[in-house]
Amino acid sequence: MTLRFVLRDDKTVLSERHHHGPLLVQRPFYPEEEACHVYILHPPGGVAGGDQLLIDIGAEPDSRVLLTTPAAGKFYQSRGPMAYQTVKINVARNADLEWFPQENIAFSGARAGLHTEIDLTTGARVIAWDSVCLGRPASGEHFDDGRLINALLIRRDGVPLLSERLDVAADSAIIDAAWGLRGHAVVATMVATPAASGMLAAVRECCVAVKRGIAAPTLIGDLLVLRYLGGSVAEANRIFQKSWEALRPGVLQRNACLPRIWAT
Numbered sequence: 001m002t003l004r005f006v007l008r009d010d011k012t013v014l015s016e017r018h019h020h021g022p023l024l025v026q027r028p029f030y031p032e033e034e035a036c037h038v039y040i041l042h043p044p045g046g047v048a049g050g051d052q053l054l055i056d057i058g059a060e061p062d063s064r065v066l067l068t069t070p071a072a073g074k075f076y077q078s079r080g081p082m083a084y085q086t087v088k089i090n091v092a093r094n095a096d097l098e099w100f101p102q103e104n105i106a107f108s109g110a111r112a113g114l115h116t117e118i119d120l121t122t123g124a125r126v127i128a129w130d131s132v133c134l135g136r137p138a139s140g141e142h143f144d145d146g147r148l149i150n151a152l153l154i155r156r157d158g159v160p161l162l163s164e165r166l167d168v169a170a171d172s173a174i175i176d177a178a179w180g181l182r183g184h185a186v187v188a189t190m191v192a193t194p195a196a197s198g199m200l201a202a203v204r205e206c207c208v209a210v211k212r213g214i215a216a217p218t219l220i221g222d223l224l225v226l227r228y229l230g231g232s233v234a235e236a237n238r239i240f241q242k243s244w245e246a247l248r249p250g251v252l253q254r255n256a257c258l259p260r261i262w263a264t
Contacts, residue, residue: 001025001053003067005036005095006060012036015060023053032257035064035096039261045071049078049111053085059095059124064252066098070261072133072233073102077109077146087116091124096252099128100244100259103188103233106148108135108170113149120156120193125252129240131188133233134168134175143185145170154191154223161223162191181229184213188228188236192247195224199250206242215239 001023004016012035014028022044029037040055047053059065075083085104091097099118106112116130132150134143151165166187174180181187192199200217203226207215213230226243228236245256 001040002056003038004058004060005063005065007034007062007064010034012063012065014038021053023055029260031260032064032254035066035254035257037066037068037259039259040067040069040101042069042071042073046074046076047083047085047112048076049083050081051083055085055087057087057089057097057099059089059091059097061092062094063092064096066100066259068100068259068261069102070264071102073104075104075106075110075112075148077107078111079109082111082113082147084113085115089116089118089126089128091118091120091126093121093123095121096125097128098126098244098252101130103131103133103186103236104150105133105136106143106146108141108143109145111147115151116153118154119158120154120161122157124156125194127190127192127244127247127251129188129190131186131228131233131236131240132166134181134185134187137185137231143168143170143175150187152189154193156193161193162220162225164189184229184231186213186228186230186233186236188240190226190228190240190243192224192251194222195219195247195251196222199224199247202246203243206239206246209242210235210239217243
């Protein structure tokens, strides 16, 4: 799937939309005057071994874009090939982009590689999050078979701001080790830039509500990184949404406007 956004007559429009395969966009929404809200749909609902999903998003100069998904990504058991999902995001000068997908769930036995790459031009602004759930803890299913690779790369003008890679095999010590996941099933990261030191206190206040895990923000240059490690996707989503509401006025100079799909 390829999506391109441009500013026309003080309104961001979806100028280019191409898809081959299951990913779809039905129409853009405008709950805000100039920002374009888009929901990326995946009607099949699941990803099997050997499947490859590619999402290529471009925000042209001065555009304002928010993208989300209506449901979790589900990666099913595979006894053979890996399944791959690659997200490439390019944000041009003075453009705002918000990337808020629902969590990716790796079923026990899944073999999945997830890669998110965000490229920023000087003056670009972004708030984004990424979360994965190993197994289905609410159903009592542990990730006792399979492998998950989850990578995140953020660059500005070609210079890396953040590069990380989580590689979890079901039999790896990382799942239960104190230096690893500590037995938790949910790993999530939220980023925002440009951010200032004063924003840390607001995000830390949002993390006080965490009961089933650990959450803490840090500032790397002007990139704010919030991490969650715990046992509840719902809790991670609540913390991230509260943090987004606190950060958006400072990062994007606009108050939070929740996508309607989140209320359904």
